[in-house]
Amino acid sequence: MELQAVLMAAGGGSRMMDLTYNTPKPLLPVGNKPLIWYPLNLLERVGFEEVIVITTKEVQKALSTDQRMKTDVKMRLDVVCIQEDADMGTADALRHIQQKIKTDILVVSCDLITDVALHEVVDLFRAHNATLSMLMSKVHEFTETVPGQKGKKKAGEQRDFVGVDVTGKRLLFMANEADLDEGLVLRKSIMRKHPRMLIKTGLLDAHLYCLKRSVVDFLVHNKSVTSIRGELVPYLVRKQFSKSLNSKTATEDTERNQKQQDADHNLELLSTSKDEALVQLARERSCWNDHRGDMSEAYHGGKLRCYVHIMEEGMCYRVNTLAAYIEANRVVPKLFEEPPIHPTAAVSERSLVGSDSIIGPFCQISDKTSIKRSNVGTSSIIKEKVKITNSIIMNGVTIEEGCNIQGSVICNNAVIGRGADMKYCLVGSGQRIEPETERTNEVIVGSDQLMEI
């Protein structure tokens, strides 16, 4: 077997608590399908036959009971539960399932919605025998108004600085703005080996990684690494250019240095294969080099290589903020071949459902209702004379007559009273909106869900 897929679905959705305090993030409906369906669909389309899903008990229960998931997803799901309050990072989770991992792995996050040609990422991994291969995409500006947002969007969101070489494939440098104190620090060894480096900031990390098996073994030995994205990836990128351990220059090795060297040594050792001599011979005899201008051989003789595939076009969203969630809902119906109006939905003839809206199963849309550019979830009941524009209505919502809902997000099982006028609001799960209320740009959640200070 070449690759095993690991789907990380235990995250809490900490950046959109308003949506996720009642529904776990993997089950949030996007385009009337649970969020976790999208990465699973991507893996299935590409040809995976089984996936290891790391998630919480709640999600596991939902996955096993959801009929639609069972019919849509034909792969075998090997669900591994972890405790929700264990506060496990992604790397911890990998360490947890270390026994199941027998080959190189493809780690996907549950909030990734993309139509990337996955072979581009995996080909880099295969062809260059890389240790890490990841996917990044150009950030799209979100155009929709986000409910509950006061003022303009903060531009100073934590940026990622990504350095690639001239070909645009080899990953040389990766740092987050938060980790940099005064400025960007580049090691001379990198500049000596790759004098031309392109540093990009407008990139979105898709959290899709191909990792070699030796990295998992490395994680087992180094229990201090908790997060893949936060710690492991920058570590691997840095390690590409650290001095190889063959040159033992410093004689004064303190205890800490020794441990560090042992850790590095482990990684290098674990990544060498049995027939290294033949691979070396083939590379020597081959007249190819990945860079020009200096006297060193291909890859500068380094054993660790990290590659990135940057998507120029195509759809790539990470649904981890409210804005992303709304944007995803807008864009995602284009991915489907299913009819926008589910056959089991009861849509009355005198209602107006726009072509860019989708209606979920078992909905009831009554007369004189107009639904434009919106998503209506499963089993929702929309009464007469309701106007819904640009909104996301989740499952089990009841909207009484005469409401006007614009640019809003209504979560599961909410009830909107008669004649309410909601503009750019977010109504939390299970909330009741009083009739004849007018709300603009507000987040309405239950008082017990408000953050404790």
Place this chain on the structure above:
Amino acid sequence: MADSVGRQVDSINHATEEDEKKQEIIRAKGEGKELTKEEKQRLRKEKKQHKKNKKDDRGPPEKEKEKASVPAPSKPATQSPAHKAAPVPVNASASESPVAAEKPAKSKAELRAERRARQDSERASKPGKKEVGQQSTSSKPKATPSELQPVVKRLPEHVQVDDPAALKKLAKKLERQQVPLRSDYGYKVSLFSHLHQYSRKNPPTQQISIPVTAIHPSIVRLGLQYSQGIIAGSNARSVALLHAFKQVIQDYSTPPNEELSRDLVNKLSPYISFLSQCRPLSASMGNAIKYIKKEISNIPNQCKEEEAKRRLQECIDSYINEKIILASQAISKYAIEKISDGDVILVYGCSSLVNHILCEAFEKQRKFRVIVVDSRPRLEGREALRRLVKKGIRCTYVLISALSYILPEVSKVFLGAHALLANGYVMSRVGTSQIALVAKAYNVPVLVCCETYKFCERVQTDSFVSNELDDPDDLIVTRNGKTHLENWQTVKSLGLLNLVYDVTPPDFVDLVITDLGMIPCTSVPVVLRVKNVDQ
């Protein structure tokens, strides 16, 4: 039995006929009448046939002489016992008797085969394994006569791209093996429309599932490395291929009710199809594959799987060691004799063997300098330049357009080869024949260095028949921010041709340095023959 009787009757009749004719001739001569032309021709033909029959009869050993039941006539006494002996010895199996029945029309070669078969069966009967011997003898005569009949040479698929029937056959074969078909790209120049032309932007892995199931992952990796040019160069490709095969053998497990010797060969076929879709196989790779297949089929049936795998891995290791590593050392030894102090050596492109020779010569304190000639679009000379300069050798770098300018300075030309063809032609990177031609015009000796495992039985006299077309987009270059050929596909009358190989006639090559020694170009068929007999 009846056969032999009938045959003897025939031979007797034949003999009597001949008697009559002889008497006729004597009579005619006696009567003073000159024989007519037709009669003379007829007689000549019969004499020839007679001579042939005599030789045939002497050929097969007279193992079991069947006692003639029919008394032999006096005159052609010598013929009949021979005729009697020729019919089938006791030990023969069914296939031999029809062969023996067609005796008069048999060719020398077929009888040689029969002789060989009989010798085999004799040898086999000695240790007592009669049945096995019989089986092998029965198969061998079956095989050899059919091989020796005129064989219709079938064109390989990769030079028949413009024939829709061949393409359909290929598509069906690939579908059966679950290997994706790679589609051609771009407009092909008409002279080369019979060859494949692929684009690097459409990798062969587009259509296979991501955790590959039909093809072993190391083969997929190898195919990608070939198609992207990460592993380029005849030796490198062969070594990488054998390395991948080692991994395949390591991960292989015999299915129940199958034999390793047959099943493993069948498993390798789709892999080889996949690799040839990624990049057409080179001659050295073809020879390596033949060797591996032979080794696998020679694994005895009672060998345990682990033992068999270990044996195969050792075979592969020894093949690489002998044919590539040791061969290059032997070639360097011979070549260094040809390098004298003060030489100016011209090399073209990046040949791993030539680089090795030059580095060795430098280590042995020879004083020489090198001129590296390079050509677009591959610009492999830069890599050769890097390796030589890193060693400390003084180098000059020119493009092939400056060849006639630089050649008066040159004392020798060392060229590498992709393959050596059976008619003495050298197949190498495109541009090599140009270099050999101009060097000949300037009377500069041209030495080609090539290991014997790259010798191939193909015969080619021009570079059109069988070649490789690389990605045409490689020819597009951006200078000063302008890319003139960016939309070359929209211009209907424009075709970009990126050839990879060309053939150099043996008249331009003065010496070929192989691990067997230094031979002239025309001795390649001799080496091939010696190799075949060895195997």
